[in-house]
Amino acid sequence: MAKHPVSLTVNGDEHDLLIEPRKTLLAILRDTIGLTGTKEGCSTGDCGACTVIVDGKAVTSCMVLGVTASGKEIMTIEGLASDGELHPVQQAFINTGGYQCGFCTPGFIMASKVLLDENPDRTEEEFRHALGGNICRCTGYTKILEAVLKAAEEVRTTA
């Protein structure tokens, strides 16, 4: 199959790639670039495990064709901690026990980061609905919500 040139910035690094048009952004991140922190739970856009940040927005990368992401700025879970310092959301997931198997965690953390960037003042109910596109089968969500609320508080007080 013919390949197309695609240029992406992922976690600050530029990648110039030749990509088949049928490859998703998820496949490019995981298989071509080798950033496997982003997970594949359904590949139909229904579980949120593959959530990454594209130009500041949370996106399910299994639903994006790689060729359409050319020229975009992408952040994955691997790019979230800076200078060895965990992002407040990451730290909060650890402190509250917001993960068990951890498979949904990168997706939840990236989705939460965008929510906090947009507006950390949401209520618990609002966060519950805003995170409704991400599935976690292990935690029952109680501790995930605790983590997000804690991180929101942290973001508010340090902002």
Next chain:
Amino acid sequence: MSEYTVVGQTVARVDAVEKVTGAAQYGADVHPAGMLYGKIVRSKQAHANILSIDTSEAEKLPGVRAIITQDDVPSGRRVFATDKVLYLGEPLAAVAATDPDIAEEAAELIKIEYEVLPVVQDVMEAIKASAPRLQSDAAKDGPNRREISAQIRKLSRDKENDHSDEISKLEAALEEYPDEVYYNISAESHSEAGDVEKGFAESDVVVEDTYVIPRVHQTYMEPHVSVASADSSGKVTVWASTQGPFAIRSGIAGTLGIPLTQINVIGTTMGGGFGGRFGVIITHVPAVLLSQKTGRPVRVQMTREEEFIDGRPAPGCVIKIKTGATNDGQILAREALAFWDSGSVSGASIGSTIRVRGVYKIPNLKVDAYGVHTNKSGTAAYRAPGAPQAIFAGESQLDEIADRIGMDPVKFRLMNMREEGDPVPAGANEPKVGYKETLEAVADAAGWWDREAGENQGWGVAVGDWTNGCGPGGVYVSVHEDGSARIFHGSMDITGTDTMISQITAEILTIPYESVTIRRGDTDSAPYSTGSGGSVVTFTMGNTAKLAAEDAHRRILELASERLNMNVDNLELKDGAVHVISADPPKSISLGELAAYSLSTTGGPIVGKGSFARQASTPALAAQIAKVEVDPDTGRTRVLKLVASQDVGYAINPMAVEGQIEGGTVQGYAWAMMEEMQYGENGNINPGFVDYRVPTSADLPTVESVIVEVPAPNGPYGAKGVGEPPITPTLATMANAVKDAIGVRITELPIKPEKVVEALKSNGH
């Protein structure tokens, strides 16, 4: 204040950073150089004879490196279907290609010719004489016919006396049960205590219902995956996302006839399992076969759709149940007849039907269970396998009785609960248990005693029990010159068990939790370990770790005794150093110094070994209360409150224990209210998250967890396995709450809005 400093404390998990930074390596993250992508070719029919499989077109596709069918399985053990398929999605062949999309294309190019056969998906249809026979022609007698036939056989064996009269009477009695011959039965299980007929006769109230529980999928978030690499010497390495690497090793050895020593299984970090991740054939065996054929590493990864059509979900079940009680609230008898939808594989979970006895003193009990073949994939364990189904029937009916005799459901349960020493119906005597404490704890926490319900609101309570399993395990612990300790073992951690093992080790060696590190080995290097399922890990590996640390502790005192020239009786290990008891001035030597000293001794380095296999474990109870509000127009049920208590024996890491309670409760909620694998004329029709909805954070409020600690005599620090109990009562908790809200009992799960509206209509709304 606890006498312990590390166990019993909430600590961050040992794998915390790798899990929140994306560094943890799950199955699909393994990518050896030159890896090919495998794809399984699956039946598009639910029941059919296979006339031909034509791979010629697929072979021509550039990038295809191998195509295998059953002909490529040297041992002859069934990996792929050959002449007949029994369910939609059954594997027929597998492809390996240089790219996952090419593998998928090739799979589509393989032409299969089918001769379609009649399909049966419903258990109650499958047992009828009119149903197609799926796996054998054998018919089984139902419970009544069984007993009469057994009597006839017994009498006819007695050649000394003439029983012909009695026999002909019994044969006439058999005529009474013509419909009690069941077909497509894969397995059966029967138990009995006392005399149920007598119990029902003595009862003031007898209630009889049929409960229907759907087949549901464990829905671990990481689909099945394995990467296999066979080298030219015949050595096979398998990176497997599995709960039991050692079981996978022996499974591959048995299926493919490869010597155990030639197989190394590396358990990868796992995206959930819940009992569904023990299968050997599912992806591991095809990956090995493809790698052997191509000489290259091969990854076989299931899609979510494949998970639904060819995973090994929890069996659905139809349970006819009857309970008798006196007007003052004493349960006298219970009888259950269950048909489990086993699909194409025999009998998972049917033995759990006995759990209809609950935790109650039921003097007369009779349980008959059958596994039934249908045209669906096989089933396997899902968190407390079989218990949620049986307990749903038992606990729903208990509320119906309480209602008839006008007793509070919590009081009714408390009154009938077994205590230490009480006989378990069709079982041994009860050890020390915390049943009443656990139910009382949830009632208090939920505000049951002064509960209020507005219009269309209701409260439900239920309890469920589970006894953790245990199995073999081994642990080594080494103490290093910096005073740190390193644990080595082979058990899979999903929910924080490595953290628990580290806490126990730190506790015994009196060092900080942070000074302990842990490493899991593969099957080539680590001591044998049982699979991580059945809530075994805390009980088994906790005990094993404790033995290993105690062994190291002995060596530490021995070294200190040599070094300090003191009798061990005068020494104690405290705060990471060995101290001379009541020495003035104080005298001590640190663990680090002892570890350094050990390197030049005859006895050598500090290595503790722990090895454990079996100890009696103690039942644990989960008790839950829900408050719901039902919208009578839309039928939607909203959970206002969900409180879950559990007797965990002893909470080694309370935060992790709460996580188990919350997660299990939500899975139970989902089974009660939303999940159901649906089958049409040709197999599963909802193989994705759009049609098979699992809960999201938007569906539920916070789950309030309440930890109850009634120590288990043989558990490490009194701990019990905590993973399974919380899912067991939730199905009934929800159903009982909905009944309280709308006044109608829904006996068929899930309680979807349309069923609620239907029920309300039938009740004159």
